[in-house]
Amino acid sequence: MDWLKIKDAAQAPVGTRCTLKGWVRTRRDSKAGLSFIDLNDGTAFQGLQVVAKSDLPNYESEILHLGTGCAIEAEGELVESKGKGQSVELQASAVRVVGLVDDPDTYPASAKRHTFEYLREQAHLRVRTNTFGAVARVRHALAVGIHRFFDERDFFYVHTPIITASDAEGAGEMFRVSTLDMHNPARTPEGEVDYNKDFFGREANLTVSGQLNVETYCCALSRVYTFGPTFRAENSNTSRHLAEFWMIEPEIAFADLNDDAQLAEDMLKYLFDDLLTRRADDMAFFNERIEPGLIDRLKHVIEKPFRRLPYTEAVEILKNAKKSFEFPVEWGSDLQSEHERYLTEEHFKQPVVVINYPKKIKAFYMRLNDAGTDGAPEETVAAMDILVPGIGEIVGGSQREERLDVLDRRIEEMGLIKDDYWWYRDLRRYGTVPHAGFGLGFERLIQFCTGMQNIRDVIPFPRAPRQADF
C-alpha cells in the first residue's frame, strides 16, 4: 500500500487506499465504537483525521492509549468525512504504533496552549506545534524562493568563508576561532598571546559579513549573492538580534544605489507574493492567530512602490513631526529606533527606503556622494536602509566606493590599516566598476512575513548571549 504524505492524501480522490505516517495531535473517542485521531506529519499545516473503529484488533490495547506526540502508521481508505471540519478522512483498516510517549503528564508539547517563551526551552519538540511547524515551512519556502529569485535573474550563489582571518570587517564584535590552549596559550617573548602558533598562523574569527569576499566574485561574475550563517558577538538582548543568524547579501556590478534599492524592493515583493501562493495554509494561520491583517499588509506592500527618501529629508520630517521623541533628531546623528518606527509605521505607513546618509555614521566602503547631494549640509555616502513596520531595519546596503583614491582616503580617515585591505583595494586597481549590494536579515524577513514577535522563534535553535542550548 502506498505511503502518502498527508499533504498529498488531503488532495487524493476518495477511494484511494494508502498508508499515512505521522504523530498524533489529539485523540477523541466516541461511544459509537470509534476513535478519531488527528494525525500530522508536518508536510502541511493541516493534518488528516484517522477514524479507527473498535473492531480493530489493537483498539483496546493500543489505540485507546494513544495520546499527543505518539508516532503511528495508519493504513486504510480515504473516505468522505461524515463529520464537519474536514472533507476527507482515513477509514483505518490497521493502526500500528511506532513510538509511544513515555509520560504523557510531562510531555512538553501537550495539547494545550503554551507560551512561546516556554516552548523556546523545548526547542527540540516545539516544531511539533502548529505555530513552529508553520514557521519551519515558511522559513524553507523563503529560503528556496530566494535562490529561485536570484537564479531567474542570472545571479550566482557564492559560498563565502565562515572563518575569516581578515580582521578587517569592522561590522561588529567577532567570535574568535582558535585551537590554542586557552589556559596556557603559546606566547611571544614579550608575553603576548602568539597567534603565529595558532591554527591559521594569525587571528581568526567567524564571519560577520560575506560582503567583502562576495565583492570579488561580483567583479567577475557581474551578479552574485551569498546566503549563509553570520555571527555577531555583540551582547545584544532584543527580540530582533541573534548571535548566529542567516544573511542574504547580493552584489551587483555596473550598478548604482538606485539599482541596489530596486533590487531589494523587487526581491522582497517577489518573496512575499511567492510565499502567499506557496504557503497559503501556513499564512492563513499566521493571519488568523498570530497577527490579524498580516496577509492584507503583505499584499499592500506588494502593490505599492516603496517610499524612497533621502536621509536629509527624513530628518526634516522627523523635526516637523508633532510627536515628541526621547532622543532629539539632528542632521548627522543616526536615526534611533523610535525615529525609524515613526517614519515607516506612522508617517508613511509602508516600507521606507532611506538613502544617502552622513558619511561619518557609515562604513568606509560606502561610496562618497558629490557635495550637496539632496541639499545635505555635510558629506554623505550612497547608503540605503529599508525600514519596515514592526521590525525596523530589514535591509542595509550601499553603493561601494570604486575609486581607489577616495577609498584610501576613507580608510585613512577611519583609522584603518590600508594593507589589511590589499585584496579589496586590488579590485579598484584592476578593472574597477561601480557596484552595489545589500544585506538582508533572513530571520527579520521571516518575522515580517509571519508576524512572529521574537526573532528567537523563527530560527530552529537560537543562539544569543548565554543561550546555546540544543
Add this chain to the structure above:
RNA sequence: UCCCCGAUAGCUCAAUGGUAGAGCGAGCGGCUGUUAACCGCUAGGUUGUAGGUUCGAGUCCUACUCGGGGAGCCA
C-alpha cells in the same frame, strides 16, 4: 551592557508577614461522528538559586541565574 517588570503544580496564573489554591494539561470513569468538546473523580509542590531580617517568609532585604518589555549595537 543599561532601565523597568517578573519567576509558585507538567503549563498559565491566584494566595493582607500566619493551614499553598484554581483553570488547562495528564490518568480513570460517564456522555457524544468527535474535532479549542462537555460532566465527574484522582494524582500532582524543597514557591528559580544562595544568603539575610523575623516568633513565623511564597510574601520583606541582598546577590546571582533565567525570562519579558524598552534602549544601545545592527541584519
